[in-house]
Amino acid sequence: xxxxxxxxxxxxxxxxxxxxxxxxxxRMVDEDTYCIDVLTQVSAATxxxxxxxLQLLGDHLSHCVxxxxxxxxxxxxxxxxxxxxxxxxxxxx
Numbered sequence: 001x002x003x004x005x006x007x008x009x010x011x012x013x014x015x016x017x018x019x020x021x022x023x024x025x026x027r028m029v030d031e032d033t034y035c036i037d038v039l040t041q042v043s044a045a046t047x048x049x050x051x052x053x054l055q056l057l058g059d060h061l062s063h064c065v066x067x068x069x070x071x072x073x074x075x076x077x078x079x080x081x082x083x084x085x086x087x088x089x090x091x092x093x
Contacts, residue, residue, distance in 0.1 A: 003061075004059040007059070011056065018045055021048065025045065050090075060083060065083050
């Protein structure tokens with residue numbers, strides 16, 4: 001089971017909202033909206049995606065990684081490495 005299983009509907013709802021924001025951005029560009037206004041909305045969509053990413057990461061740590069650590073062994077090391085790589089990707093973005 002995935003770590004976000006308990007709040008999957010919330011994640012999907014948030015992603016649909018972000019999808020709407022991106023469609024709105026496309027419309028703004030189609031309508032030649034002022035650059036700064038488009039950039040403001042890009043920033044809002046980016047923050048929304050970051051928020052979803054942090055929620056998913058938290059779910060992963062508290063479910064997948066925690067379960068692997070309880071089991072111990074190589075699986076635990078793999079999950080910790082995987083989480084670390086995900087965190088590094090988020091920090092770089």
